[in-house]
Amino acid sequence: xxxxxxxxxxxxxxxxxxxxxxxxxxxxxxxxxxxxxxxxxxxxxxxxxxxxxxxxxxxxxxxxxxxxxxxxxxxxxxxxxxxxxxxxxxxxxxxxxxxxxxxxxxxxxxxxxxxxxxxxxxxxxxxxxxxxxxxxxxxxxxxxxxxxxxxxxxxxxxxxxxxxxxxxxxxxxxxxxxxxxxxxxxxxxxxxxxxxxxxxxxxxxxxxxxxxxxxxxxxxxxxxxxxxxxxxxxxxxxxxxxxxxxxxxxxxxxxxxxxxxxxxxxxxxxxxxxxxxxxxxxxxxxxxxxxxxxxxxxxxxxxxxxxxxxxxxxxxxxxxxxxxxxxxx
Amino acid sequence: xxxxxxxxxxxxxxxxxxxxxxxxxxxxxxxxxxxxxxxxxxxxxxxxxxxxxxxxxxxxxxxxxxxxxxxxxxxxxxxxxxxxxxxxxxxxxxxxxxxxxxxxxxxxxxxxxxxxxxxxxxxxxxxxxxxxxxxxxxxxxxxxxxxxxxxxxxxxxxxxxxxxxxxxxxxxxxxxxxxxxxxxxxxxxxxxxxxxxxxxxxxxxxxxxxxxxxxxxxxxxxxxxxxxxxxxxxxxxxxxxxxxxxxxxxxxxxxxxxxxxxxxxxxxxxxxxxxxxxxxxxxxxxxxxxxxxxxxxxxxxxxxxxxxxxxxxxxxxxxxxxxxxxxxxxxxxxxxxxx
Ligand SMILES: Cc1ncc(C[n+]2csc(CCOP(=O)(O)OP(=O)(O)O)c2C)c(N)n1
Numbered sequence: 032x033x034x035x036x037x038x039x040x041x042x043x044x045x046x047x048x049x050x051x052x053x054x055x056x057x058x059x060x061x062x063x064x065x066x067x068x069x070x071x072x073x074x075x076x077x078x079x080x081x082x083x084x085x086x087x088x089x090x091x092x093x094x095x096x097x098x099x100x101x102x103x104x105x106x107x108x109x110x111x112x113x114x115x116x117x118x119x120x121x122x123x124x125x126x127x128x129x130x131x132x133x134x135x136x137x138x139x140x141x142x143x144x145x146x147x148x149x150x151x152x153x154x155x156x157x158x159x160x161x162x163x164x165x166x167x168x169x170x171x172x173x174x175x176x177x178x179x180x181x182x183x184x185x186x187x188x189x190x191x192x193x194x195x196x197x198x199x200x201x202x203x204x205x206x207x208x209x210x211x212x213x214x215x216x217x218x219x220x221x222x223x224x225x226x227x228x229x230x231x232x233x234x235x236x237x238x239x240x241x242x243x244x245x246x247x248x249x250x251x252x253x254x255x256x257x258x259x260x261x262x263x264x265x266x267x268x269x270x271x272x273x274x275x276x277x278x279x280x281x282x283x284x285x286x287x288x289x290x291x292x293x294x295x296x297x298x299x300x301x302x303x304x305x306x307x308x309x310x311x312x313x314x315x316x317x318x319x320x321x322x323x324x325x326x327x328x329x330x331x332x333x334x335x336x337x338x339x340x341x342x343x344x345x346x347x348x349x350x351x352x353x354x355x356x357x358x359x360x
Numbered sequence: 361x362x363x364x365x366x367x368x369x370x371x372x373x374x375x376x377x378x379x380x381x382x383x384x385x386x387x388x389x390x391x392x393x394x395x396x397x398x399x400x401x402x403x404x405x406x407x408x409x410x411x412x413x414x415x416x417x418x419x420x421x422x423x424x425x426x427x428x429x430x431x432x433x434x435x436x437x438x439x440x441x442x443x444x445x446x447x448x449x450x451x452x453x454x455x456x457x458x459x460x461x462x463x464x465x466x467x468x469x470x471x472x473x474x475x476x477x478x479x480x481x482x483x484x485x486x487x488x489x490x491x492x493x494x495x496x497x498x499x500x501x502x503x504x505x506x507x508x509x510x511x512x513x514x515x516x517x518x519x520x521x522x523x524x525x526x527x528x529x530x531x532x533x534x535x536x537x538x539x540x541x542x543x544x545x546x547x548x549x550x551x552x553x554x555x556x557x558x559x560x561x562x563x564x565x566x567x568x569x570x571x572x573x574x575x576x577x578x579x580x581x582x583x584x585x586x587x588x589x590x591x592x593x594x595x596x597x598x599x600x601x602x603x604x605x606x607x608x609x610x611x612x613x614x615x616x617x618x619x620x621x622x623x624x625x626x627x628x629x630x631x632x633x634x635x636x637x638x639x640x641x642x643x644x645x646x647x648x649x650x651x652x653x654x655x656x657x658x659x660x661x662x663x664x665x666x667x668x669x670x671x672x673x674x675x676x677x678x679x680x681x682x683x684x685x686x687x688x689x690x691x692x693x694x695x696x697x698x699x
Contacts, residue, residue, distance in 0.1 A: 069547060069548045070489075071488035071548050071676075072548075076489035077488060077490045077491060078490055078494065128489065132675075136675030136677075136678055137674060138491065139490075139674025139675070140491075140674075141491050141494070142492070142493070142674065154494060155451060155454065156423050157454075189422035189423050190423055190424060191426050218394065218402070219395045219397075219398060220395060220397075220423075224420065290398070347675065347677050348673075348675040348678050349677075350677045350678055350680070350681035351681060352678065353679070353682050354668060354682075357669075357670050
């Protein structure tokens with residue numbers, strides 16, 4: 032079933048919000064890091080993994096989720112966090128290391144946690160899998176509704192932990208969906224040289240569950256496949272595996288020279304930027320007018336500006352608070 | 361001094377040079393890890409190797425640490441001399457069985473009949489706001505478990521000699537290099553780590569500490585980045601008329617207790633600086649090594665400047681609050697004198 036008009040507006044809004052957010056972060060990230068680029072400096076220090084280009088996966092899946100459902104994400108979590116409804120002000124503040132951040136500055140960009148919408152991360156590859164499967168188990172044991180979705184990169188499927196969690200979800204028939212964002216690269220190592228099969232949906236056969244691959248970074252097709260998988264999980268019929276071909280329009284992290292990419296690859300990806308594509312399709316399909324989409328874009332930009340302003344104006348974390356919250360209060 | 365004697369290298373380049381020189385003379389040496397091929401390692405320590413040795417001997421791996429570290433154990437037992445990289449030491453969680461139950465124990469389990477001559481290189485350390493899964497040192501964790509040697513250079517000269525020694529060692533060696541000493545353009549580097557490195561191949565004895573600054577009032581013992589903090593603190597103390605001796609452990613396993621004890625016997629005071637977590641680790645081991653041997657050499661209770669027992673926070677102000685630094689070392693001295 033293709034997304035309703037309302038779904039499409041929501042999806043487009045979240046894709047644009049995510050992109051504007053990453054653009055704002057990218058700009059601020061370089062503050063204090065020039066002329067000599069040093070990751071430790073500036074208002075946003077540390078590694079920064081942007082999700083530009085991968086927005087269709089986040090919105091196509093999260094369109095089917097409620098705050099109650101559980102999502103685990105990776106080192107590249109912003110697009111999924113936004114689509115899951117993580118508080119944007121507090122997320123921005125966390126990325127700046129501010130006291131008002133989601134975790135008061137303890138976590139940072141690779142550790143976005145928002146209990147209000149059941150969102151968690153791990154910066155260790157594939158380690159969102161176990162917790163998502165465990166949340167699905169907990170829902171089943173408690174007789175509570177809700178499904179769990181683990182987003183991972185295509186590089187994660189070669190981790191032992193990925194396989195173990197898939198099998199566990201299948202053997203216990205849990206309400207779980209694994210969504211693989213295949214952006215073709217794990218840092219500088221290509222999927223081609225690191226995975227024995229081209230289509231990771233084929234791996235579903237190893238667990239006796241449905242597996243589907245979506246080509247072309249297409250938000251509509253992702254929406255449809257995710258809808259089926261999530262409905263199946265909600266109905267108690269067990270887990271599914273989805274792999275989506277997507278594009279990483281940024282470097283692996285900010286500061287990555289991307290010398291490993293074949294010449295021209297990046298330019299070709301920009302041609303396929305999913306945001307202008309979706310905009311054109313919505314207008315072509317009569318699902319939105321130019322004015323409506325302009326308004327969505329303006330609202331997204333304003334929302335991001337407000338979040339960045341909130342983050343910038345918030346107080347720094349208090350240094351000695353580093354020693355608190357190690358154990359439950 | 362001739363011109364070539366003045367050549368300075370970063371630790372990253374010193375490690376790559378040592379590996380290349382060893383690979384030229386020993387066809388059994390090969391390298392495996394994530395992004396160690398065309399990228400040359402996230403921390404630059406395999407740069408240039410794939411161009412010279414090709415993809416057969418310089419193997420980019422899938423993100424499968426359990427598989428390739430376990431594979432290195434098997435290859436080492438079968439006559440190869442693998443060098444493998446665990447990109448950040450923090451990732452040990454996904455592959456520790458291959459490290460401490462296989463790599464570290466197979467020599468013993470086989471009664472010495474299997475040798476496991478491999479090097480596990482891994483990056484350590486924080487200070488640049490990379491958060492709690494990318495900033496740890498974990499020196500104590502690795503050094504605690506028997507069966508693997510552990511080294512941690514503080515400068516490029518030591519880095520090259522240790523790398524060559526590690527590749528020639530018939531036992532597994534964990535080679536822990538600190539990101540803040542590595543000399544990567546995109547990460548600030550402690551200038552004192554980039555030093556003169558001879559062109560020719562040489563080894564540094566594993567298990568031997570170095571007195572890198574002589575003094576008579578207090579011994580400051582550390583490793584890796586901590587050595588540079590100790591040297592800076594020693595300078596400040598010197599201006600106050602205090603003569604601090606600085607001991608660079610260089611190796612954690614075997615631990616050169618003789619050198620530590622001799623230094624403390626001379627100065628009568630001990631401060632241990634450790635970027636790893638405070639409890640159950642390196643700092644306690646150094647202090648015990650002195651006190652269990654001869655407690656009478658101490659004129660005052662020893663002190664430690666270490667990372668508090670909390671996960672490493674992201675926010676710069678929080679992380680800097682927790683990390684050891686020269687001021688904290690000077691403050692430890694002040695407390696010691698006041699006590
Ligand atoms: C267990 C583990 N090994 C290695 C890394 C280092 N690392 C961080 S991101 C990355 C590549 C991940 O590729 P993929 O899963 O495809 O996600 P992408 O970065 O493309 O979003 C690697 C190797 C890590 N974080 N955890």
